[in-house]
Amino acid sequence: MAEYSLSKRKKLATKRAMTFLESIYLPAIVGGMWITIKHLFKRPTTIQYPEQKREMAPVYRGQHVLKRDEAGAERCTACGLCALACPAEAITMVAAERKKEEKALYREEKYAATYEINMLRCIFCGLCEEACPKEAIFLTDRIVDAEYARKDFIYGKDILVEPINERVDIGVRQTKDVKEFKTHADQKHNILGK
Ligand code: SF4
Ligand code: SF4
Secondary structure, eight states: OOOOOSSSOOOOOOOOOOOHHHHHOHHHHHHHHHHHHHHHTSOOSOOOTTTSOOOOOTTOOOSEEEOBOTTSOBOOOOOOHHHHHOTTOOEEEEEEEOOGGGTTTBSSSEEEEEEEEETTTOOOOOHHHHHOTTSOEEEOSOOOOOOSSGGGGEEOHHHHBOOTTSOOOOGGGOOHHHHHHTTSGGGGGGOOOO
């Protein structure tokens, strides 16, 4: 039966005796060394992270932040929409009811007593950010740190909620269109602050 090859790259393997040159392996070794030597003079594709950092795309999605409002209260109302939207099931939370004396701490009557994201599950798709009706969760341009233990990749509120005196700027990875959209009058509850 005739052998057909559409790509014409098909090679028929045959068992044949090696030539003298092939049997001493020298040409193959020299060929391999030549490839190695060529790479010594090429610009390296790796960088010395963390001393050196690559420039990220303006819309790069990295570590999440749970935002506070202008007065410093946590914006998240533990509605669970982000967890529902998450395709990786990386988000879990426990809701609690705000006490009278906690008004300054939490923006809404219901808040997240526990809020966790498993960074090993997260695929940084940004759907949690899209789903949030309270402008509470955002992905930032920060890189998730390397850890040695799996448990250390489960980020709780201690890592996710932005420090009150050290706000995380989420504006850096928002496009002009999004920024413009947030200025609409009917988006008032979504004023981002810094
Ligand atoms: S970025 Fe995507 S995968 Fe990660 S927590 Fe949000 S919704 Fe889930
Ligand atoms: S981060 Fe937003 S979507 Fe998720 S529970 Fe809090 S308010 Fe709801």
